[in-house]
Structures are given as structure tokens and as C-alpha cells.
Amino acid sequence: MQHKTIDAPQATRHAQETRLSGNMGVGELVMNVLAFSSPLATVAGTLPVLLMFSGQTAPAIYVLITLMLLMFSVGFVKMSRSVKGPGGFYSFVTAGLGKPAGLGGAFLALFGYIFIGFFAPSFFGVTLNGFVMNSLNGPDVPWYWYALGIIAVTTLLAYNRIDLSAKVLTVVMLLEVAVVVVFDIASFSANGMETVQGAVFALPSLGDATLGLALLFAVGNFFGFEATVIYRDEVKNPDRTIPRATYIAVVGIGLFYALAAWAFIAFLGPDNVQAAAESNTVNLFNDAVAALVGKIFADIAVVLLITSVLACMLSIQNIAARYSFALARDHALPTILGRVHPKHKSPFVSALAVGVIWGAATVVFTILGVAPDVLYPIASGSGTFAVLLLMFITSFAVLVYFLRRRSFAPESIWKSIIAPLVSVIFLGVITYLAITNYPELIGGSALLTVIFMSFTFALFFGGIFYALFLRSKRPNVYARLGRQSAD
Structure with missing residues (x-):
């Protein structure tokens, strides 16, 4: 009997054809x-809610x-240099806590991102319909x-x-950021330096009854930075690009929203901002922009708010599709979801699947x-909780991973122990x-x-039980979990 052999060049071509590329x-x-994080939607929608809970803090x-989150990023980035798989948190949790926990984390990631993204179609539909009817005198669709x-x-x-996607998102994000920056400058300029200096960085009190909700809503504004590792195969020089992008994203998001919050406080006044946010949560940003810059600019901001939702949804769909792709490549999901487009080098079947799920859910509801x-x-909200729970599990996995390696591959105590802890x-605390x-x-x-x-926790524990089933009944599939091999 003759056995078919695959030479080295052919094996290389096969690997290239079955890997994502960018x-x-x-x-x-x-x-x-x-x-x-949809910056304009966050500043217009979420930030007024945060101001309602936290006021000038x-x-x-x-x-x-x-x-x-910079503390989280220290161990996260350090681990990204050791765990090379493009499976994101799926790979990290697997490396730190084992294959069963890794599969449970992957299910949290996949369904969490799909759930978060499903907020966008309904929000987009309502917002666009309101703009067409009220600003353009168009039909009620x-x-x-x-x-x-x-x-x-x-x-x-996403297909x-x-x-x-990166080019589309870059253009939309630059326009969104520009709108918020104009708002910041207009607010600080209109009220004079005395008012701006009076809106100091007041520290929150641990006894504040609404501090927990304020922290919870604020941390959700940072989500997305943790997904940098899912694009390992689609970035140039990932060992340099991913760490830099992670740190820039965390610091950039934090300063961007802190300045926007400060601008609200400068415009409304430190003593009035909480009451104003509570009485006019929905229109706080639009009214402030119209008063500071004019109605025309406020209308432009509404248009960019609509495109902001599109950009947010596209970003989430790309992430969800790559988690689906990673699971399919490891045979934990139907392998058809792990197909790579021959021309675009994208997880096109998984991208289509996410879109079909969102479309079907929209029709059903x-x-x-x-x-x-x-x-x-x-x-x-439910998607945010799933991703937050996953981040907590991942942070624990990072700590355990480096503790286990200290006996044979010790790393910096700061990067591998203190920051992860x-x-x-x-x-x-945030998960609690x-x-x-x-x-x-x-x-x-x-x-x-x-x-x-209950459904969220069932996802994680269901993944664990499914992995144990695979270990017992399909050990060849179990052996693949968390490594996304190209064979």
C-alpha cells in the first residue's frame, strides 16, 4: 500500500490557505x-448615565x-508573547486553567460578544428612523x-x-473623535478657565451608594481592548503590534472619556451636573452640543452617532466571528465555521453565521x-456581564499560568505576579x-x-462539561482544544 506524502512546500501552502491573514x-x-466602545454613542448615551450616578467624580x-485595566494589561501582554495562538481569551484560559475551563471561556466569549452586538440593530433602527422622520421629514419606516x-x-x-473593515472603522472613528473633541474644546472655551479649574477631579467616596453602578457602567466603556490578541494572524509583527495597541487603547479610551466627562462638568457646573444628567439623560449631549456649537453641528453629530453604531457592530461581529472560527478549527463547533475565504483570508462562514443569528433574532422578536x-x-447588559466574567476568569488564568512557570521559567515578579494579582x-470586585x-x-x-x-454561568460550566465529554468520547478533538492547529 502506498502512503501519500506531503512535501514541505505543499505543507506551507496548506497552512497559508487555512489561516486568517491581514x-x-x-x-x-x-x-x-x-x-x-462606540465613542460617540458612549459620550451621548452611556456617559450621561454615569454622570447621573457619579456626578463630578x-x-x-x-x-x-x-x-x-493597565494592571490587567501588564500580565495580558506578557502572556500574549508566550501564548501564540490566535484564540484570544480562549487560548489564554486554556493555557492557565486547562482545556475544560478554556472551552467554557470560549463559549462565554462567543455568546457574550454576539449578545453585546445584538443591541446595535434595534438601537440603530430606532435612531435612524427618528432622524429620518424628525430631521429629514421622511417616511416612518x-x-x-x-x-x-x-x-x-x-x-x-466582515465577510x-x-x-x-479596518479602513472603514478608521475613517468613522476619526470623525467621531473629532466631534467629541470639538465638544470638549467648545465647553472648556465657553466657560472660562475659572469654571474649568473649578471642575476638578473630585475623588469618589467609598461610602457612595451609587459608586458600584458608576464603576460598572464605566468599565464597560473599555471593552474591546481585550480583543487585540484575537487578531494575531491578521496584524503586522504581532509581538510588537498587539502590546502597543493594547496599551494605547486602554490609555486612550480612559483619557478620552475622562476629558469628555470633565467637559460635561465644565458646561453644566460641578454642583448641577448630576441633577442635569438625571433630568435630561437622553438628550444631554445633543442639547449641550447645540447650545455650544449650533444646531447644524448637533445634526452632524446625530448622523455620526448612527455611523458609530454601525462601526461598533462591525467591530463586535469581527471579534465574534473569530471566536467562532477558533472553536471550529479545534472541532468544538461544526468545522464549516472554520473555513477561510480563499481570496479575503477571512472567517467568512463564521461572519455570515453571526449575521444570520442577528437577522433571525430580529425577525423573531x-x-x-x-x-x-x-x-x-x-x-x-447580558453580553457585557458575560465578557466581564470572562475577563475575571482570564485574569485568574494569567496569574496561575505564571505561578506554574516560576519553577522553570521565572519572569519579572511585577509583570507575572503583582500586576495580575x-x-x-x-x-x-467589578464582577461582584x-x-x-x-x-x-x-x-x-x-x-x-x-x-x-443563569444562562451566562451555564455557558461557562456547559463548556467545561462539554470538554470533559470530549476527553472521554473524542480524545482527538479534546487534544486540539485551545491550539487552533491548521491541519
Whole structure:
């Protein structure tokens, strides 16, 4: 019997054909991260909610969270140099806590990002319909048609090579950032230096009853930076690009939102900002921009808010598709989801699958008569909790990984022990706050809290049990978990 052999060049070609590929640099990767947090939507939507909880302490809260997430990034970046797999947190948790926990973490990541992203179609539909009717005197189109339209657009972009998404996101992010910077400058200029200096960085009090909710909402504004490692195969020089993009993203996001919060305080006044945010949460930013810069600029900001939602959704879809791809390549999901487009070198089947899930869910909830303003807090809140829980598990995995290696490959105590330990404590506290304040996080009832929180934990433990099943019944698949081999 003759055995077919594969020569070295053929094996190399096979590996290239079955791996994702791209050419993103530091700037483009940072823009992918920034798009996830949807800066204009955050400043217009989430930041007024944070001001309602924290008042003039909001800038200090952002600075505090920036410092804490930098602690997380120290061990995160250090581990990214050791764990080369493109599976993101899936690979990290596997390396630190073993294959069962790794698969549980991968399920949290996949469903968490899909849930977060599902807030966007309904929010986009309602926002765009309102703009068309009120500003353009256009027709009243049901929100779900706009929702299905944006799903089709982002799926088309995610289907293509990552460089196309990166270019689109870079342009949109630069425009969004410019709008917020204009708002900041206008606010600081209009009120004089005395007012600006009076809006100092007031420190929050540990006894403040709303501090937990303020921290919880603020930390969600940083999400996306942790996904830099999922693009390892699609960036130039990943060992340099990923660490730089991670640190720039964390610091950039923190300073960006701290300055925006400070601008709100300077415009509204330190003593009035909390009451103003509570009485006018939805229109706080638009009214402030119109008063400072004019109605035309405020309308431009609304248009960019709409494109901001598109950019956020595209960023999330790219991340979710790559987690699906990683799991499929390890045969933990149907292998068809692990196919690479021959031309675009993208996870095109997984990207299509995410779009189909969002589209089908939109149709189902429309038929059931669920209002869009009910959908997006539940989707974003439950998804945020899943990713937050995953970050806590990952921080623990990073600590365990380096503790195990100290006997044969000791690293800097600061990078491998102290910083990861601080991040475990910090993310543990934030996760606890998320659990205790879950109804406010999803804007739902006690029943919905039980349902969605139970589902989230079931994802993680279900992944563990599934991995144990694979170890017993399909050991060849179990052996692949967490390594995303190309064979």
C-alpha cells in the first residue's frame, strides 16, 4: 500500500490557505478597539448615565479604571508573547486553567460578544428612523427594516478581508473623535478657565451608594481592548503590534472619556451636573452640543452617532466571528465555521453565521412584538456581564499560568505576579458589583435577571462539561482544544 506524502512546500501552502491573514498596523488595530466602545454613542448615551450616578467624580472614576485595566494589561501582554495562538481569551484560559475551563471561556466569549452586538440593530433602527422622520421629514419606516439593513452591511464588510473593515472603522472613528473633541474644546472655551479649574477631579467616596453602578457602567466603556490578541494572524509583527495597541487603547479610551466627562462638568457646573444628567439623560449631549456649537453641528453629530453604531457592530461581529472560527478549527463547533475565504483570508462562514443569528433574532422578536427599547438594554447588559466574567476568569488564568512557570521559567515578579494579582482583585470586585446590580445592568425584572444570569454561568460550566465529554468520547478533538492547529 502506498502512503501519500506531503512535501514541505505543499505543507506551507496548506497552512497559508487555512489561516486568517491581514495587514493591520498599530493604528488600525487601535481603531478596531475604539470602534467597539462606540465613542460617540458612549459620550451621548452611556456617559450621561454615569454622570447621573457619579456626578463630578466621573473623570476620576475613568482614571481609576484606566490604572486598574493597565494592571490587567501588564500580565495580558506578557502572556500574549508566550501564548501564540490566535484564540484570544480562549487560548489564554486554556493555557492557565486547562482545556475544560478554556472551552467554557470560549463559549462565554462567543455568546457574550454576539449578545453585546445584538443591541446595535434595534438601537440603530430606532435612531435612524427618528432622524429620518424628525430631521429629514421622511417616511416612518418600521425599525426592523433598518435593523436588517445594518446587519446586511456589517456582514458584507466582515465577510471581506479584515483590512477593509479596518479602513472603514478608521475613517468613522476619526470623525467621531473629532466631534467629541470639538465638544470638549467648545465647553472648556465657553466657560472660562475659572469654571474649568473649578471642575476638578473630585475623588469618589467609598461610602457612595451609587459608586458600584458608576464603576460598572464605566468599565464597560473599555471593552474591546481585550480583543487585540484575537487578531494575531491578521496584524503586522504581532509581538510588537498587539502590546502597543493594547496599551494605547486602554490609555486612550480612559483619557478620552475622562476629558469628555470633565467637559460635561465644565458646561453644566460641578454642583448641577448630576441633577442635569438625571433630568435630561437622553438628550444631554445633543442639547449641550447645540447650545455650544449650533444646531447644524448637533445634526452632524446625530448622523455620526448612527455611523458609530454601525462601526461598533462591525467591530463586535469581527471579534465574534473569530471566536467562532477558533472553536471550529479545534472541532468544538461544526468545522464549516472554520473555513477561510480563499481570496479575503477571512472567517467568512463564521461572519455570515453571526449575521444570520442577528437577522433571525430580529425577525423573531419583531413577530413576538418585543419593543426595540426593551431589546437593547437586555442584549448589551447580558453580553457585557458575560465578557466581564470572562475577563475575571482570564485574569485568574494569567496569574496561575505564571505561578506554574516560576519553577522553570521565572519572569519579572511585577509583570507575572503583582500586576495580575491586582487585576484579579479589581475585576473580582467589578464582577461582584455586576452580579449584585444585574437588574440595573439589563434594565429588566427579577425574573429576567435569574434567566440571563443563569444562562451566562451555564455557558461557562456547559463548556467545561462539554470538554470533559470530549476527553472521554473524542480524545482527538479534546487534544486540539485551545491550539487552533491548521491541519
